Amino acid sequence: MSDVAPSPEPAPTKGFLAAIERLGNKLPEPAIIFVWLIFALMLLSALGAAMGWQASLAYPGDKAPQWGVLEDGRLTFVAHSLFSEENIQRLFTEMPRTLAGFAPLGQVLVIVMGAAVAERTGLLSALIRYSLRDTPRALLTPTVALIGMVSHHASDAAYVVFIPLAGLLYAAVGRHPLVGIAAAFAAVSGGFVGNITPGQTDVLLFGFTQEAARIIDPTWTMNPLGNWWFILAAVFVFTPIIWFVTDRIIEPRMGAWGGEADDELKAELARSAVTDEERRGLRWAGIAALGVVIAFAALALWPGYTPLIDETQTGPAQLQPFYGALIAGFMMLFLASGIAFGIGNGTVKNARDVIGKMAEGVRMLAPYVVFVFFAAHFVAMFNWSRLGPIAAINGAEVLRAMALPAPLLLMSVQAFSSILDLFIGSAAAKWSALAPVVVPMFMLLGISPEMTTAAYRMGDSYTNIMTPLMSYFPLVLAFCRRWDKSVGVGSLLALMLPYALSFMAAGISMTLLWAALDLPLGPHAQVHYTPPATLTAP
Numbered sequence: 001m002s003d004v005a006p007s008p009e010p011a012p013t014k015g016f017l018a019a020i021e022r023l024g025n026k027l028p029e030p031a032i033i034f035v036w037l038i039f040a041l042m043l044l045s046a047l048g049a050a051m052g053w054q055a056s057l058a059y060p061g062d063k064a065p066q067w068g069v070l071e072d073g074r075l076t077f078v079a080h081s082l083f084s085e086e087n088i089q090r091l092f093t094e095m096p097r098t099l100a101g102f103a104p105l106g107q108v109l110v111i112v113m114g115a116a117v118a119e120r121t122g123l124l125s126a127l128i129r130y131s132l133r134d135t136p137r138a139l140l141t142p143t144v145a146l147i148g149m150v151s152h153h154a155s156d157a158a159y160v161v162f163i164p165l166a167g168l169l170y171a172a173v174g175r176h177p178l179v180g181i182a183a184a185f186a187a188v189s190g191g192f193v194g195n196i197t198p199g200q201t202d203v204l205l206f207g208f209t210q211e212a213a214r215i216i217d218p219t220w221t222m223n224p225l226g227n228w229w230f231i232l233a234a235v236f237v238f239t240p241i242i243w244f245v246t247d248r249i250i251e252p253r254m255g256a257w258g259g260e261a262d263d264e265l266k267a268e269l270a271r272s273a274v275t276d277e278e279r280r281g282l283r284w285a286g287i288a289a290l291g292v293v294i295a296f297a298a299l300a301l302w303p304g305y306t307p308l309i310d311e312t313q314t315g316p317a318q319l320q321p322f323y324g325a326l327i328a329g330f331m332m333l334f335l336a337s338g339i340a341f342g343i344g345n346g347t348v349k350n351a352r353d354v355i356g357k358m359a360e361g362v363r364m365l366a367p368y369v370v371f372v373f374f375a376a377h378f379v380a381m382f383n384w385s386r387l388g389p390i391a392a393i394n395g396a397e398v399l400r401a402m403a404l405p406a407p408l409l410l411m412s413v414q415a416f417s418s419i420l421d422l423f424i425g426s427a428a429a430k431w432s433a434l435a436p437v438v439v440p441m442f443m444l445l446g447i448s449p450e451m452t453t454a455a456y457r458m459g460d461s462y463t464n465i466m467t468p469l470m471s472y473f474p475l476v477l478a479f480c481r482r483w484d485k486s487v488g489v490g491s492l493l494a495l496m497l498p499y500a501l502s503f504m505a506a507g508i509s510m511t512l513l514w515a516a517l518d519l520p521l522g523p524h525a526q527v528h529y530t531p532p533a534t535l536t537a538p
Contacts, residue, residue, distance in 0.1 A: 034374035045385035048079030055393035077389040102376035107203045114334030116361020121342035126278040128162045137173045145242035148187025149194040158188045159472045164479045176257040177483045183246040186499035193461040194234035208432045212439035213449040224326045226450035228522035281344030288340035292333045375432040382436045392440035407512040410455040417459030422467045448529035450521045462503035465496040
C-alpha cells in the first residue's frame with residue numbers, strides 16, 4: 001500500500017456537528033478525565049460519610065461480601081470518606097497492588113503478547129489482503145462488511161490496511177473508491193459490536209464487568225464467551241444493512257467514478273497482492289492454529305485427563321476452568337499462528353525475533369497502562385467508599401418502583417453509551433467508569449452482567465462513525481482525500497450518517513428483542529440473573 005499523503009486541515013464547519021467537535025476537542029485525555037473523577041469521588045465520599053448515606057438489602061448468606069456489614073439477615077453498606085486515615089493509608093500502601101490486581105490489565109497484557117507476534121510478522125495484514133483479493137464485483141460490498149467486522153481481531157490493521165485497501169479494490173473494478181472506504185469504515189467502526197468469534201475486546205470489557213459484578217456477587221467470574229451469540233447475530237444483522245446502504249444509497253449518491261484503473265492504480269493493487277512467501281506462511285499459520293485448537297479440545301475431552309473441566313461440579317459450573325483458560329488460549333492461538341507465519345514468510349528467523357515482537361507489543365501498550373493506573377484506582381476507591389453498592393441498591397429500588405421492563409432499562413444504558421461515545425472514543429474508558437454502577441444495579445434488578453455489557457457494546461458501536469472525535473476519523477479522512485481532495489469533515493460525516501442511523505435502529509431493536517425474548521447471549525450466559533444467595537432489595 002502506498003503512503004497516504006498529508007492533507008491540510010479541513011475548513012471549520014458550522015452547525016450541530018461542528019459544535020460537537022469543538023466541545024469534544026476541549027475534553028482532556030481519558031486518563032486525565034479519571035484524575036478529575038477521582039477528586040470528585042473523594043469529595044462525594046466525604047459528603048456521603050458526613051450525611052450518613054447507606055443502603056441495605058436482605059441477604060440470606062452467612063458471610064458478608066467485602067465492604068458490607070451483615071447483621072440479622074440484612075447486608076448494609078455505609079459510605080466511607082476517602083479522606084479517612086484508613087483509606088488514605090490504603091491508597092498509598094496498596095498502590096502497586098491496586099494496579100497489579102486490576103483484572104483487565106493482566107488479561108490484556110497476556111493476549112497482546114500473542115497478538116503482537118501475529119500482527120508484526122504480517123499475518124493479520126496478509127489475512128485481510130488475501131480475503132479481499134479475488135472477491136467478485138457483485139459480492140464486494142457484503143464481503144467488505146463481513147471481513148470488516150471480523151478484522152477487529154487485527155486491531156490497528158483493520159484501519160490502516162483494510163479501509164484503504166477496500167477503496168483501492170472498488171476503484172480497480174470501476175466503482176467509486178469512496179464508496180468502498182465508507183463501507184469498510186462502517187463495518188470496522190460502526191459494526192464494532194459484531195464479530196464471528198470472541199477476541200481481545202471481549203476479554204477487555206468483561207474484565208471491567210467482572211470488577212463491577214463482584215460488588216454484588218464476589219464469586220462472579222467472567223466468561224469471555226458471554227456475548228458470543230449476540231456479537232455473531234450482529235454480524236448477520238449489520239452485513240445486509242451495509243450491503244443495502246452502500247449499493248442503494250451511498251453509491252447512487254456518489255455517482256459514477258470518473259477515474260479508471262491506470263498503470264499507477266494497477267501497480268498499487270499489485271503491491272497489495274499476497275506474495276508466494278505470505279501464502280506459504282498462511283498455510284503454516286493455519287496448521288499451527290489447528291494444532292492449538294486440537295490441544296485445547298484434548299485438555300477438555302481426553303478420557304481421564306481433563307484439566308480444563310471441573311469434574312467435581314455439575315452443569316455449566318464444570319466449564320469454568322475452560323472459560324478461564326480462553327484468555328491463555330487466545331494468546332497461544334495468536335502466538336503459534338504468528339510464529340508459523342513468520343517462519344513461512346521469513347520475518348521470524350530465531351527466538352530473538354519472537355521475543356522482540358512480543359516486547360514491541362507490550363511497549364505499544366504504554367498509553368493503556370497509564371490509563372489503567374488511574375482507572376484501577378478509580379474502581380478501587382469506588383469500592384472503598386462503598387458508594388458503588390449504595391448507588392446500585394438505591395438505584396435498583398427506584399427503578400423497581402417504576403416497574404420498567406428489562407428491555408427499556410437496557411435501552412437506557414445503550415442510549416447513554418451512545419451519547420458518551422460522541423465525546424470519548426475509548427470503549428474501555430467509558431465502561432470502566434459506567435460498569436461499577438450499572439452492572440451491580442442491573443444485577444439487583446435481575447439483569448445479568450453479560451446482558452448489560454452487550455447493551456453497552458451496542459450503544460458504543462454505531463456512534464463511532466458519527467463523531468470526528470473518534471481517534472481514527474482523521475486517518476479515514478486522509479484515505480478519502482487520496483481520491484478526492486475536496487472531502488472534508490462534513491463530507492465524511494454525511495457519507496457515514498446513513499450507516500449510523502440504520503445501525504442505531506437495528507441495534508436498539510436487536511437489544512430490545514434479545515431481552516424481550518430472553519435469548520441466550522453466549523454459552524451459559526442468559527439475559528436474566530439470580531444471585532447465588534438470592535439477594536433481595538427491601
